[in-house]
Amino acid sequence: MRTVLVIGIGLGSPDQVTLEAVAALNRVDVFFGTEKGSAADELSMLRRALCDRHATARPHRFVNAPDPERDRAPRSYQLAVADWTAARAEVYETMLEAELAEGGCGGVLAWGDPAFYDSTLRVLDAVRAAGRLDLEVEVVPGVSSVQALAAAHRISLTRVGRPLTLTTGRRLVAGGYPTGVDDVVVMLDGDTAFARIEPEGLTIYWGAYLGSPGQILVAGDLKAVREDILTARRDARDRRGWIMDTYLLRRAPHETSG
Ligand SMILES: C[S@@+](CC[C@H](N)C(=O)[O-])C[C@H]1O[C@@H](n2cnc3c(N)ncnc32)[C@H](O)[C@@H]1O
Known part of the structure; x- marks a missing residue:
């Protein structure tokens, strides 16, 4: 069994992270993410700064993969999002299997709160539904926009x-x-x-x-x-x-x- 903590981190300020999120950050062996460029680069630096500041209790690593391309002018928005979710689920499954040991604790940092227009939980549901990884998911709420x-x-x-x-x-x-x-x-x-x-x-x-x-x-x-x-x-x-x-x-x- 692998555990993945989906941690709402607020909007980038280290002061906006809850004590519950700090405790969760300190359980994580490997932080997983996907990267896309420009805005995302700045956001990904903020995420690392946040871990440097708060995840100090144990060693941790970052594993990132390129974000799958998304069709920006699709005929069906819903279908395009479903395709993209499936592609992202494959990326996460591959990363989790290769980089997180059985019994390990992974972390995904969700901007704001994962309950608002965030794909992380949908993607991890798809990984679980595929049935190839034994995955337990926990959610820690954050301050949303x-x-x-x-x-x-x-x-x-x-x-x-x-x-x-x-x-x-x-x-x-x-x-x-x-x-x-x-x-x-x-x-x-x-x-x-x-x-x-x-x-x-x-x-x-x-x-x-x-x-x-x-x-x-x-x-x-x-x-x-x-x-x-x-x-x-x-x-x-x-x-x-x-x-x-x-x-x-x-x-x-x-x-x-x-
Ligand atoms: C993919 S959604 C993620 C929302 C995020 N989960 C939350 O809880 O705020 C991205 C949208 O959230 C809003 N957003 C995120 N961060 C923001 C910020 N720092 N200031 C204003 N709006 C923000 C914007 O509407 C943006 O288009």
Whole structure:
């Protein structure tokens, strides 16, 4: 039996790692990951810095493999993701079998929290389902960009007795602002969906590089601030070579149609 700990590490700041995550980091013999380039290089350096700081109780190694290519213009998004998950599962199975001894403890560091748009658990489920490795998986939660956004803006994401919707930029572009919903958190928005929807009556709370020293925040009436966000976003991405942003779109409840 091999054990794999999926550890939510927050957003790169070593101070944002929970004590439970630190204990988990110190159980790990081998940290596994996949790498893709640019943004990922910086993130992978942050991961190593985090282990240098916190995983000090025992020797550990890093094993990384190239991330499988993903079809960026697929006819079916769902099928493309399924293919990519299967390819990643093969990569992980090969790494785990070759680099983690029976009885050993592996670690996968999940950015933020593995519960939010993270493939790690899906990939490890696929490895287990293949049935060739006896694998036990444990999960340690981390601070997600969703929580970091709320803290940075000093807001609660949920209003009294109201639901909260979490979605992607892709879905927002495809379907517009969802009907019957007052609070929407948007992640994975490389195409600035907030600038393409009808802004009337919406307030935005936007954050980039949350939880790190370069954090940028903008809040206000969407119509009034969306150009500012587009400019800040473009400038920051040009400067750093990558950007990750998350935002809340909020509508006054009495304007809800559903
Ligand atoms: C693949 S998802 C991973 C989310 C991650 N598991 C979490 O808990 O935040 C990547 C998306 O998370 C959001 N994100 C991750 N890190 C962020 C950060 N430091 N600042 C703002 N948004 C971030 C962005 O919406 C980005 O497109």
